[in-house]
Amino acid sequence: MNSSLRIHWPARGPHIGFAAYARAGRPRLVSTALLLCGDPREAAELVRNTLVGVCARWRRIPRDDVDFYVRRSLVREHLRRAHRRKARAQEGLGALSARQRAVLVMLHWEGLGETEVSQTLGCSAGAVRSHARRGLAALGGDAERLRGLFAEAADVLKGAEVTESAVPFAVQLGAIEERGRALRRRRVGVVAAVCALLLAPTALFATNRIGGDGGAGESGAEAVGMGSSPIRVVAPGERVKAVPGVQVWLTADGRHWSTAQGPNQFSRLPENSTERRQPGVSVRPEPVKGAYFLSGLYYGLSADPALVEVTVNGREVTGSVLTLAGSPGWGVWYAPAALSTAELKASYVEGGPMVTVYDAGGKVVARSGGDG
Template structure:
């Protein structure tokens, strides 16, 4: 291994400890440049192992950094590596669907996702759960792809790591060593402006029919026995996320969704999972029928309230949580193109005293309303 490659992968899985370096960044306004400079060689080596071509790897990393630069203000600084890796992997998979990677005698027969799993496992040093978050799948699917992919490469992980090191060293000897920061910064700012413009136009289109609907409903105060609500009550904030995209709901608590269900981590317990099928079975609802569950998770000296809804034909308009004599509007997370299910949570923690008082009063109770203001699902707290 040349000194150049050794400097780039110090602490890498080829060494006794897996590569887990977190780049120390300076002032928040300049930390992207510091991260890009420090990460460029490592990202190029990883992208080459994914794509099989050093020049395509350079383009892949450059486009990845452009997308990350456009979202830099919204990325938690202690979670940058996850967002960069996910963007890199997604970019590679999009390319792989359009064209095949150049063949290689050892791993040319692998599928694109098998290749991602092996590179992240044996080169980046990630665990199965972390790779599952990147791909938006289950840890079991990662384990299966890793086993089959390794078997297709000869079944020897040490030999595969050696091949990865050889290929990465060859890539770093061909591509430019310096990050094209000026181009990345310019394209990243341009992409961010375009995204803001598109979002503003989309919101404007939504506001026009919403305003007409609200004008027709103000003062009507209609309600029916099925639970229609008086107009004018604030709707729930609804955030559409990608599979595996981690959202900090309250300080110390992160939630992310995959096709299988809800994942979350707290200071007390990390990488917890609630499957969609498990949630449906526990709340006693028929599959496909609108229903909602509630979970109470201890966080320090309080409780974090969240849960899952499912069986809806569209996203809910509002989720309300009744705690004692108070009512709180929940926030909703749903997968892009999700099939009528998602996760709700509240930002206000629930103290032990409030929890006891609420349980004594028969709560907390969660109610889901549709766009017409009708209560379509209701549930109490459960485990």
């Protein structure tokens, strides 16, 4: 990749607030948004909508993981908007599908790896490679031409400030923060209403990790409570009672679990050895007696994870971990309490449950990107 095309994310520290992050990150956000959609005015609106959503969730975003949340919000907002528009036959970057263009922007403009792109889009690394291959083919298969098109599009930024209107960004930022606070209040009200409607007043994941807003002054490690996940080493075939009504056990090729509704189920590790070596984690909700049991596989790690955290509706809970003797680099995580139907439905307003795996240093080593 041509390093001159790389858009650098703003420096951030444990005490950075939303306003400071937004001011530092706005030029980079507008640049990426412009490459995604190709229109300066639409790019400016895309950035504003993204910042509103980020502001609404700011207190719950780990400070060392802000970049991922902002990038994911920007890309997903773009894909939603593109899906609502009618397709128009165009040339150059405009000839790409919205998803192909997003993949190529993240790979060749922001310099992300396939795993990071797959986590952002919520798809497999194989799907990312497919989108990239087809998108590049649509442009004649010439990576140099692609970089040239990106550079030409980026040049539009020199005159793009007019799209922000004559209102200084400092003034706009106040409106963004107000809209973000209103959106946060509205989301809280929606979740409460859904839970009350379905008569599910139980607390989300009744564990010691519930609660706490994760204020803006916390570091990433502090925001996720970098203690450790309960890790249990088991023998192949040894059954573990994960939650009432659910048994889980491991064999050399993957995860097994059994419920009254679905006995002897199985989820295999990635069969491709290359994919298995790349860090990844899956998440799957399993119905159990009117609620849902969340679990999945993690793999591609050089050591057992220090923390596996499940995020639903902006709240976090520490997952339990099962692994085979010898630290094979993969294992099973599960949430130690069931999730009600109302809570699961409400979580999909935000894209569904997310699982994040941290190493001993508090660094994110894997993040869920879809069911497994």
